Amino acid sequence: MKIVKLILCVLFGLMFINAGLDKFFHFWPMPKLEGEVLKAGMAMGTIKWLMPLIAVIELLGGLLFAIPKTRALGAIVILPVMVGIVLHNATYMPEGLAIAGPMLLINLWMIFDNRGKYKPMVN
Template identity: 80%
Template structure:
């Protein structure tokens, strides 16, 4: 089970590192948007600091998540991003839930697996 967790955590981390880098380098193609998605994309684009902030959190969270020693911290750092991805997909692109849902589940699994490390924060 430890090997499965390690493989999933590294892949999860790499996915977010890639997504974070793309926020700065723009190397992945963006599919054409229409309707409500176009409005959302335009709204996000008007907030100049938003995507760089999300990209930085994705990079940091992905790096922390991929490294076993910092995985518990990475899981907390990246949690708001994964929740946002799931909510965005649930509202605007339900077909994306096939990827977003498992990402959130992996994130929650790592948080649950490291729950003893968070006790000091909530006591």
């Protein structure tokens, strides 16, 4: 079970590192956006600092998540972005939930798995 957790967490972290780097270097092709997705994308694009901030959080969170010693912090750092991804997919692109749903579950699993490390923050 330990090796499965390690592999899932490294892959999870690498996916977010990849997503963060893509926001800076644009190496993945952009799908054609239409309708509400286009409007939402254009709205987010008007806030010039938003996508670089999300990219930095994805890079930092992905790196922290992939390293076992910092995984608890990475799981908390990446959670707001992960929730945003799931909500975006649920609202605009339900087919994306096939990837986003399991990723959210991995994120929540790691938060639950590290719950003892968070106790000092809430006591």
